[in-house]
Amino acid sequence: MRVRRRAQALVIALALGLTPLLSASPAAAGEVWNYPEFPYQPTTYTEAYRGQFHFSSQQGWMNDPNGLVYANGEYHFFYQHNPHGLAWDTMHWGHATSKDLVHWTQKPIALEPDVHPGTLFSGGGVVDKDNTSGLKTGADDPIVVFANTDGVSVYYSNDNGKTFQAYDKGRKRITIPVQSRDPKVSWDAAHKRWVMVVWSENDAGDHGNGVEVYTSPNLLDWTHSSRYSAEWLFECPDLFQVPVDGDPNRKKWVLSTASGKYVVGDFDGTAFHADDPAPRPMDFGSGYAGGTFYAAETFQNAPDGRVVQMAWQGGNVGSTWTGNATFPAELGLVSTPDGLRITRTPVDELSSLASAKKKFDKQNVKENGANPFKGLRGDTYEISATVDVDKSTARRIAFGLHVRSDNTADRTVVYDKSAGTLDGHPVGLKKGKLKLRLLVDRGQLEVFADGGTYSLSDNVNFDSGTGSQGIRLYAEGGTAKLDSAVFRRLDSSWGTGQSTLDTDLGDRWNAVSGNWTDVAGGKQGRGSGNGFYLSTRTAGDGVYQGDVALNTAQAAGLTFRANDRGEGYTANIDKEGKVKLWRPGRDIATYNTPVTADSTHHLKVTTEGNRIRVFLDNGTDPVIDATDDAYAEGRYGANVFNGTATLQNLNTGDTGLDAFSTAKWNTSGGTWTTAGDGLHGSSPGDGFYLSERTGEDFTYEGDLSVTNGTATGLTFRADEKGQGYTATLDTKGQVKLWRPGKDLATHDTTVTEGRTYHMKVRTDGDRIRVWLGDDAAPVIDTTDATYRSGRFGVNAYNGNVIAQHLRIG
Structure with a gap:
């Protein structure tokens, strides 16, 4: 509009x-840091007139x-x-x-x-x-x-x-x-x-x-x-x-x-x-x-x-x-x-919804005579029919749609022979015959005729009640010659894809227990006990990883080598403060670690025969390394236990964050997830994703992108809250080196949303240099003595960012 x-x-x-x-x-605009939004309540798409x-x-x-x-x-x-x-x-x-x-x-x-x-x-x-x-x-x-x-x-x-x-x-x-x-x-x-x-x-x-x-x-x-x-x-x-x-x-x-x-x-x-x-x-x-x-x-x-x-x-x-x-x-x-x-x-792809077909042979439809479609009921369907108009004596030939026992209908499609019109509009005949096609949906009717030169699109509030699903073909003022007709039921086209879950396992998943819906952060599961959402993909050995946010759940995690009921292995995080590998009837191994409901944790599982390893938050060493041979192969999936949790980026293979070795990473502000193309951060203000690795003098580099919003950067010599130095890419048009309370240096340059830039930082005592791209000379060369040593990390400010290929030398 x-x-x-x-x-x-x-x-x-x-x-x-x-x-x-x-x-x-109320109607509202978006906020750049949490774009793209998914502001929809769950639906089964079965509402009246949908x-x-x-x-x-x-x-x-x-x-x-x-x-x-x-x-x-x-x-x-x-x-x-x-x-x-x-x-x-x-x-x-x-x-x-x-x-x-x-x-x-x-x-x-x-x-x-x-x-x-x-x-x-x-x-x-x-x-x-x-x-x-x-x-x-x-x-x-x-x-x-x-x-x-x-x-x-x-x-x-x-x-x-x-x-x-x-x-x-x-x-x-x-x-x-x-x-x-x-x-x-x-x-x-x-x-x-x-x-x-x-x-x-x-x-x-x-x-x-x-x-x-x-x-x-x-x-x-x-x-x-x-x-x-x-x-x-x-x-x-x-x-x-x-x-x-x-x-x-x-x-x-x-x-x-x-x-x-x-x-x-x-x-x-x-x-x-x-x-x-x-x-x-x-x-x-x-x-x-x-x-x-x-x-x-x-x-x-x-x-x-x-x-x-x-x-x-x-x-x-x-x-x-x-x-x-x-x-x-x-x-x-x-x-x-x-x-x-x-x-x-x-389009021909409509036939993929056809579930039943009934053919009608040549017959006469007389005024006040029998209805060829008597006894046939339909809610959503297609009718193709050919009427020999030249041999018909009827003044009007009509299809009543969603007909009741008293012959009233929600909509009637009428051909007027004397006027040569279909629903009041001129329509051509081929060799004296009217060929028409009706698509009947719960709130829509589309009529096609004369090889498609006639098209009429309409909205009709069809009554889908069982007593209002009749179809009636009748004639007025004479007899109609029906050459042939075909009725096809059309099934629902909804519910076959993933709206917000990013996964390389395809769209074919099913909720075998619990309730699973789409939310902005991925697939949200809710269960009073264990709930499972399973892909149709199966495997034995391999790599499986994803992001888990507990929300109100007691626990949630990755399920693998599972049967159709979800019985298999699950690696989860638990709000009691642990990572757990379990199968029905046995807790195989646990690892104690702080777990907060409002943070997102990344889990990765590798399986080799009976050996199962679990990695936490992009750490390079497993937090669980155990053996169990109860299940050799099965389906990939997601699990929630006793509450609501959100899972995202459920992927197989080694894609994800490519970074230097560290025990694990921690979040300090913002939301951080790991997709196939790297680390994704989203924050309304300053948010940090911090490794447990520290350094004094070093070279630190990586590829950075501001998908939408203001800034991203490499953070170094920082404490557990992110307070330290950050070399930032700002879409307002500059590279900036800053620490809390002070901008140390800036360099004006174009920084475009969605573009990936390579940034490198080198520290030598008080001296800090920053390079952008392949330039031989640094764009920033300055000194500051506030922070001597600290953690390496990534920063996001008022936007969505991606980081990848993080290296320390």
Whole structure:
């Protein structure tokens, strides 16, 4: 939703009877140090009117799809979002992912106000596979998205959408002197550059509609190329190519707008030229903000050259959410006697939800006669039917959906033979036959006909009660000739992915005991006794590690070599002050150590035959080294005992923090976890992760990154609270050497969020030198005699940071 549309959005919300989600949770911006947030309460996605195969946000308000891309093996669906209430307010970018366009997993917030600068309204996204922007820093292809109003800012992710950084601190790469919004970017292969369309009023001041067209070689530097003016072009433009009649060597460009209207034409590298300037409707749903088909956007970089589209359906309202997306449709462009026309067809992956099928043969459906679908009941399903209209005498042919015993229905789809319309809109026939397809969900209905040239998206509050699940095909004013029909039940698409748990063990986990939910910190388990959450992956010998925060639990930890009930080995931490290795009926070994409920501890287990070793908090020596041969192999998992605990980064293998040897590390402020790419820290102020290793004169170096926020650094000669020296990388633009109460020296330089920098510190008595990168000369060379010896560690300040490859020489 956009600036001048805000009042309209609030009117829509009031008209729908929407109220804040929680009185104690008003619309709010984010905080940089705990980004990304996951502000969602648990759900089974079984609420009344919640679509079972249409995406809706786990909680809160959603509207326009944003930045739809296929990147690094996943579809990413971003959307306009208020996670804290049921009405439009304080726009964030929500995020969900899918492997197949059907099974969606809610992810943490992608873009947050006060974390990411600019107005985070609607926009587009691309996958920069060839790194034209130069923004790539890791193995993943960058996801680059565009937003803001009256100009365009750039945001990008190098970790497959987990976090986003603002390029050039969010300063606009394009400034537009009139009201504008909704940038959408595509790749122009013919001219080997990117093309952007942005809705704007014209500069004559008469509020005329149109799109500004920009081109770029690198996604960062843009040149204004042209303007396409049309009164129907209001908000959320999309410019994309579609093969004509399925021929990949013959493509045309399509320019569409938020209402679903479109024109077909050509793009010459600077300007779009329509074959016919009169727009056509892409869908017959209500094409206004808050209607049933609005702000549709196509995926960039979809496999096999497919053009896949999703739109906002604002009419779906539930107890904890508002709005949903249309089911993904593949777009085509076909030749008709009236010119080229867009087709919309549900993606084939829908068949993965089909659990039962019933076929209906050719038969006559007479007025007041028998219903072919009598006795068949369905809640979420698909019907494909062919009716021979030419041979039918009926004036009207209708499908009643969610029918009750008195023949009343929640929705009826009607073909009017004399008018040649389906649900009041003109529809074409093939050889005198109507071929239609109905997708019936709990709060959604989508109707397709005439090879996809007819599309109608609707929101319907279907009554899912057992007495309201009938289906009725009937005729009025004569007989209908049914050639054939197929009914398929469609199962739920929810509950197949991991929202917040980072793991290399895949998405297929199951809770065999206890209650397990997604929270910002990972997977949270709750049990009155032992609760187990198990992966389907099994192993005998290997390495298994993860982060554990006790919260209210007595104990929690890593389970391995377990059967389907969780019976196997568990290495846990216990609030009584110990690490314990146990199996059912036996405590194998324990190690006494301070354990606090508000701290996160890292556990690692290595197994070699009957030898089991347990390591604590990235220590290089095991705290438990024992033997037991009760279980040779089994499943990986997580355990909680008597309370609530949170587990994260459940990974196999030796990835993690690569650092110098030390007995263990300790936390002094902030939250510190160990992911596959290194040590992650998050702190609102100064937080320290401190080794037990100390030194006087040395060389200390490592790779540091501020994912989002202000600063990170190498801490040395410090006490157990972190008081000592810290050489800091600050995204405000400097390297700084400081100690409590004094900045000793600074060096001005650009420090970019998300970039990794190598920092080195050398101490010789009072002399302290700091190097950045591969520079031969230090950027700081100063003296201070306050601290002579102390611990080595890492610092985080007002942000999220990553540290890796820590070395002492």
